Amino acid sequence: MPVHGFPPVLLCLLPMWRFLISVSSHPQHSPCQLMLRTALCNNGMLSSVPAGLPDNIEELQLNYNHIKTLQDNSFLRYPSLNYLSLACNTLDRLEPNTFQNVTLLENLNLANNHLYVGYHETSLALRKLSALRILDLSKNGLDDDKASMLLQNLTSLEYLNLSGNLLKRLDENSFSHLHRLKDLDLQWNTIFEIDGAFDSNPNLQRLNLAFNYLPCLTDFHMTQLVVLNASHNFVEWFISRQELNDTFQLETLDLSDNRLLFFPFLPSQSNLRNLYLSQNTVRFYEHLMSNISLQNLTNTVEFYNLKNYKQNVTAELWDDDVHGDISALEILDLRGNQVEYFPQGFIRKMPTLSRLQISANCLETLDLTSEQLPGSLYELDVSNNKLNQILVDNGTLTTLVHLAYFNLSMNDLNQLPFGLFSSLPSIRTVDLSYNNIVICLSDEAEINKDTIPACVDWKNIMSLRQLYLKGCSIKEIPASAFTGLSLTHLELSDNPGLIANKSLHSLSQTLQHLGLGNTQIKGMDFSHFQSLTFLNLSNNFLINIPPSPKDIDLKLLDMRDNRLSTIPPAQAHELASKLQTIFLTGNPFDCCQTNWFRILEKTNPNIFGETDIMCQDLFNISYRVQDSRLFVCSKEGESVLWYILLFLPIALFFVTITIIFFLTFKPKMLQKSIKKKYLKPTSY
Numbered sequence: 295m296p297v298h299g300f301p302p303v304l305l306c307l308l309p310m311w312r313f314l315i316s317v318s319s320h321p322q323h324s325p326c327q328l329m330l331r332t333a334l335c336n337n338g339m340l341s342s343v344p345a346g347l348p349d350n351i352e353e354l355q356l357n358y359n360h361i362k363t364l365q366d367n368s369f370l371r372y373p374s375l376n377y378l379s380l381a382c383n384t385l386d387r388l389e390p391n392t393f394q395n396v397t398l399l400e401n402l403n404l405a406n407n408h409l410y411v412g413y414h415e416t417s418l419a420l421r422k423l424s425a426l427r428i429l430d431l432s433k434n435g436l437d438d439d440k441a442s443m444l445l446q447n448l449t450s451l452e453y454l455n456l457s458g459n460l461l462k463r464l465d466e467n468s469f470s471h472l473h474r475l476k477d478l479d480l481q482w483n484t485i486f487e488i489d490g491a492f493d494s495n496p497n498l499q500r501l502n503l504a505f506n507y508l509p510c511l512t513d514f515h516m517t518q519l520v521v522l523n524a525s526h527n528f529v530e531w532f533i534s535r536q537e538l539n540d541t542f543q544l545e546t547l548d549l550s551d552n553r554l555l556f557f558p559f560l561p562s563q564s565n566l567r568n569l570y571l572s573q574n575t576v577r578f579y580e581h582l583m584s585n586i587s588l589q590n591l592t593n594t595v596e597f598y599n600l601k602n603y604k605q606n607v608t609a610e611l612w613d614d615d616v617h618g619d620i621s622a623l624e625i626l627d628l629r630g631n632q633v634e635y636f637p638q639g640f641i642r643k644m645p646t647l648s649r650l651q652i653s654a655n656c657l658e659t660l661d662l663t664s665e666q667l668p669g670s671l672y673e674l675d676v677s678n679n680k681l682n683q684i685l686v687d688n689g690t691l692t693t694l695v696h697l698a699y700f701n702l703s704m705n706d707l708n709q710l711p712f713g714l715f716s717s718l719p720s721i722r723t724v725d726l727s728y729n730n731i732v733i734c735l736s737d738e739a740e741i742n743k744d745t746i747p748a749c750v751d752w753k754n755i756m757s758l759r760q761l762y763l764k765g766c767s768i769k770e771i772p773a774s775a776f777t778g779l780s781l782t783h784l785e786l787s788d789n790p791g792l793i794a795n796k797s798l799h800s801l802s803q804t805l806q807h808l809g810l811g812n813t814q815i816k817g818m819d820f821s822h823f824q825s826l827t828f829l830n831l832s833n834n835f836l837i838n839i840p841p842s843p844k845d846i847d848l849k850l851l852d853m854r855d856n857r858l859s860t861i862p863p864a865q866a867h868e869l870a871s872k873l874q875t876i877f878l879t880g881n882p883f884d885c886c887q888t889n890w891f892r893i894l895e896k897t898n899p900n901i902f903g904e905t906d907i908m909c910q911d912l913f914n915i916s917y918r919v920q921d922s923r924l925f926v927c928s929k930e931g932e933s934v935l936w937y938i939l940l941f942l943p944i945a946l947f948f949v950t951i952t953i954i955f956f957l958t959f960k961p962k963m964l965q966k967s968i969k970k971k972y973l974k975p976t977s978y
Contacts, residue, residue, distance in 0.1 A: 427453065466494065519544055529549060632656055673698070677725065680706060695720060705729055794810075850875045904920060
């Protein structure tokens, strides 16, 4: 019987009907993902803040959408918001009451928008955020006045990002309200002047001024600052206020990629640990003090400030003893300057120095004895200088108990002190690339103990792991050259005509990285290198890839610029099962023998420069190996062009016979045909 007027069939359909109604009442697709109390609404093509999210969310991400304006009611439903990110939208204004109900917001990201348009209204909205600690306004087209307007009364801020804007000049009013500010990012602006801009920020610890237009930094007196990055500017002078008795808390100072003429005049009392001065024009001028012809030359320079109540700054130019307190320095980076020597006692001022990087300078002599390098030194990089000699004594070497990395590459060295490396107990990496050196025979080393030999001895340096001898004009390496070593990296490339087969056998159990590029080798057996993972054989005369036994776990193989025409399928399968990266460009591959490419590509190793691997057909026409449709080969590997070449003479033969037949037996017919087609009557 019917119940309440419904037939039995409809009663059966009621549950399905309720389900369909419930589904239709909810949206089919939500642009947000909910995780605990976080809503991720990035890349959702949204033009406004979604209204259907849970009321208790604490983090809301709306990056990469199309939101243009934040209205007064945008966040009324989300009073618990603590983190809000609207980066990479088209925001040009926030209405004054946007955050009227959001009192707990601490982190706000508005990067990469257009807030320069409605900055006045936006500033009124930001003032409501009394708990805001982190604010990102980078890449918003803000100039000095607009940025200052947006920052008014944000007294709770601790981190502020204004990078990528249009700031030019900073003064005492720029950040005057930000008394709690600890971290300030101002990189990638056009700042050319700073006039008391940070005097109202006593808690500022990290300041980033990189990629601006600052010409100098004089009268530096921010004692509380811990990290200062002023790299990639036009700074010619860095002078700190010398008369302050307070200890500067500065630990990291980055002045790289500037125009520094002198070593910076650092605070007289500091905790400076990391000093980066690469890519400047720094020199030392101690030698000018003793030059009689320059006695009348002034040795001081005075910097005048615009405001009369500030004391002028005076610097002693030629006195290299007034560079400040560098006793705590651990890293000194002087790469790419014009240093010819170190002033007397300069290195001794840094007893805790661990890394000294002075590559790409003008050093001609490295006097390790007089410099008295500290025992804490871990890395010494003097590559790419003009070194032609190294002066050292046994006492100096024994103090360098922690030196592990020694880079002497790209100099003019042709001889080294005996025992230079064997006396360093912790040495792990030595780079002598692009020097004219000769490796000693074992008996030569014994004979020349009391002299300075013209060869280098590596015997029994147990700690040594990486040795770079690239481009050293080495022709032959003695069989016992690496005896007692446990090298993992050996670089011998760019030594044409090198003979090293026998000497490498002692490294077969430990060697992982072997470089033999541009050595003119024609073949070599690598089956005994059980640990080899990187092999460079580029720019040689190899017509085949050396056999790679199954028990060698090779990961990278460089075979560029050799004479490979193909790779046997069996070897291609073997390489594909092991390799992660292979280099094959610059070889004369045969277009009709490219099965190896499909094997490697199918197994998906990283074929470096895949689109640049070329092959040639029978007519020496070049194709990309990956464009296999442009050249067709038979199953036997012969090109269809062979058949064309065979058919062409036959076709020419029949055409010739036809022409001769007409000329011989049907000459009149041919003449009439020609006359009818080409001879026409004239008009006169």
